[in-house]
Amino acid sequence: MSAALPEPKAKISIRDLTMAYGSFVVMKDLNFDINDRDIFVIMGGSGCGKSTLLRHLIGLREPAKGEVFYDGKNFTTAEPEEREKFIRRFGVMYQSGALWSSLTLAENIALPLEEFTTMQPKAVRELVSYKLALVGLSGYEDYYPSQVSGGMNKRAGIARAMALDPDILFLDEPGAGLDPLSSRRLDDLILRLRDSLGSTVVIVTHELASIFAIANNCVFLDTATRTQGAVGNPSELKDHSENPSVRLFLNRGAEPADPSS
Numbered sequence: 001m002s003a004a005l006p007e008p009k010a011k012i013s014i015r016d017l018t019m020a021y022g023s024f025v026v027m028k029d030l031n032f033d034i035n036d037r038d039i040f041v042i043m044g045g046s047g048c049g050k051s052t053l054l055r056h057l058i059g060l061r062e063p064a065k066g067e068v069f070y071d072g073k074n075f076t077t078a079e080p081e082e083r084e085k086f087i088r089r090f091g092v093m094y095q096s097g098a099l100w101s102s103l104t105l106a107e108n109i110a111l112p113l114e115e116f117t118t119m120q121p122k123a124v125r126e127l128v129s130y131k132l133a134l135v136g137l138s139g140y141e142d143y144y145p146s147q148v149s150g151g152m153n154k155r156a157g158i159a160r161a162m163a164l165d166p167d168i169l170f171l172d173e174p175g176a177g178l179d180p181l182s183s184r185r186l187d188d189l190i191l192r193l194r195d196s197l198g199s200t201v202v203i204v205t206h207e208l209a210s211i212f213a214i215a216n217n218c219v220f221l222d223t224a225t226r227t228q229g230a231v232g233n234p235s236e237l238k239d240h241s242e243n244p245s246v247r248l249f250l251n252r253g254a255e256p257a258d259p260s261s
């Protein structure tokens with residue numbers, strides 16, 4: 001008899017979440033878990049609310065209804081001081097995640113360390129070099145963002161998001177604007193970081209190649225119904241989701257041969 005697999009542990013739980021801008025409801029009744037060490041993709045068509053969901057998860061927007069939990073603790077109703085402790089465990093790379101152009105890559109990555117730790121300058125320098133090495137940018141400490149490629153800028157952005165050793169990494173469209181090869185390298189990096197650091201990674205993207213390459217779990221936000229269309233492994237949903245919108249999205253508009261097989 002084979003041993004039962006351990007139950008996946010919910011790192012983030014989204015319960016009855018409705019997101020709105022004033023009276024405009026973006027998504028309603030969202031209910032799903034993001035498990036420990038997941039590479040979890042938030043996907044869906046343009047304007048469906050992916051970035052808005054990310055903003056709710058990191059506390060930049062408040063739910064119109066519902067709650068977000070981290071390790072079973074209520075983030076939405078937490079007091080400001082308690083909330084700050086949650087937020088300190090997050091590393092975030094925003095969609096517009098540009099680095100400061102007037103600072104070198106090393107100075108960009110040192111910023112969060114200088115702001116949130118009492119580390120001495122020498123220790124900061126060493127840690128910055130270590131973080132740059134993790135993303136394959138050893139030796140680029142003194143380069144300015146304009147002197148390196150788009151893919152290298154993204155990798156430096158990830159190094160900055162990881163500066164404080166976050167438990168959870170949030171990446172908003174990390175592959176946007178990259179050529180396929182750079183995008184692929186970024187995917188490999190994200191996988192490697194999750195495996196070596198044991199972080200949970202939440203990514204907003206609609207790039208199918210990336211979704212299938214790295215995500216083990218995902219939610220599809222369905223613009224037509226304004227709620228989640230499916231939750232699960234994207235490779236399985238591609239052929240077997242009961243929701244035709246999900247199958248169409250994951251098959252670039254073409255239906256799989258026999259969704260029931």
Ligand SMILES: Nc1ncnc2c1ncn2[C@@H]1O[C@H](COP(=O)(O)OP(=O)(O)OP(=O)(O)O)[C@@H](O)[C@H]1O
Nearest residue numbers: 021024026044045046047048049050051052053206
């Ligand atoms: N600050 C805001 N105020 C009002 N409406 C907003 C605001 N931000 C976004 N929206 C609207 O909310 C909806 C969801 O936007 P959001 O940016 O979350 O979508 P998205 O799925 O991330 O889009 P994309 O794939 O194009 O980046 C859109 O209709 C958008 O116009």
